[in-house]
Amino acid sequence: MPLDPSFIGRSYPPASPYEVGREKIREFADAIKDDSPLYRDPEAAKAAGYPEVIAPPTFAMIMSMAANEVVVHDPQLGLDYSRVVHGQQEFIHHRPIRAGDRLVTVVHVDDIKARAGNDFLTVRAEIATVDGEPVCTGKAMLVARGTAQEGEA
Numbered sequence: 233m234p235l236d237p238s239f240i241g242r243s244y245p246p247a248s249p250y251e252v253g254r255e256k257i258r259e260f261a262d263a264i265k266d267d268s269p270l271y272r273d274p275e276a277a278k279a280a281g282y283p284e285v286i287a288p289p290t291f292a293m294i295m296s297m298a299a300n301e302v303v304v305h306d307p308q309l310g311l312d313y314s315r316v317v318h319g320q321q322e323f324i325h326h327r328p329i330r331a332g333d334r335l336v337t338v339v340h341v342d343d344i345k346a347r348a349g350n351d352f353l354t355v356r357a358e359i360a361t362v363d364g365e366p367v368c369t370g371k372a373m374l375v376a377r378g379t380a381q382e383g384e385a
Contacts (some may be wrong), residue, residue, distance in 0.1 A: 234380050235310050235351045239341045244302045246336040249362050250295050254331040257287045264288060277330075286328035293321075296357040296370035299337035303355055304374070309341075311353065312379055319352065319373040326366040334362045342371070346380035 254274075261271035269276035270286050277285045286369070304313055336359075343354040357370040 234277060235344045235353060235376065236308065237344045238254075239299070239306075239309055240344055242341045244299070244306075244339045246338050247299060247302070249334040249336050250298070250337065252287065252291075252329055254285055256294075257285055257291065257331055258292070258308055259287055260291050263280055264290065266318065282328065282330060284331040286324040286330045288326075289323060289325060289370075291329055292323050292359060292368045294324075294372055295337045295359050295368075296323075296372065299339045299357045300355055300372060303339055303341060303353075311351075311376055315377045315379055317375050317377065319375040320371075321373075322371050324369040326368060329359075330368055335359050335367060337364055349380050350376055351376040352381045 257271050259305075261268065266288055268288075270280055270282070271288060272285060274285055276278070277283075304311055304316075305308065338358045340358070341353070341354045342356050343352070345352045353374045353376065355372050355374070357372070359368040359370065360366050
């Protein structure tokens, strides 16, 4: 089933705040094998000018993926997730994510295109503190293979 292009411009309400903890940052840094002291040692982070340990840039994927689930599982959109591959991902950081942050994410459907029998869904996750301070913008393109209508370019 092709994706519904009327979803372009739609936004979804934020989920509950995500509380960033030092241990979660350390676990993530361990998982990506990055031993930077900025991700583990509060004193090293302070010496570098941060108020607390910071997270690796790709830590934003945790909030972004969780928020994107709302779009992916919206039955009205018509996305067959069994046919989806991750086509592209980028993050634009407004400031580092740091321990103690309470973050909310609002997801927007920026584009839906059909090409070569595939649907391309572009979503944007705006991650901010609960007080509204912008922290990161995540953009992802998902490709639903073989779902576009025949004859679509």
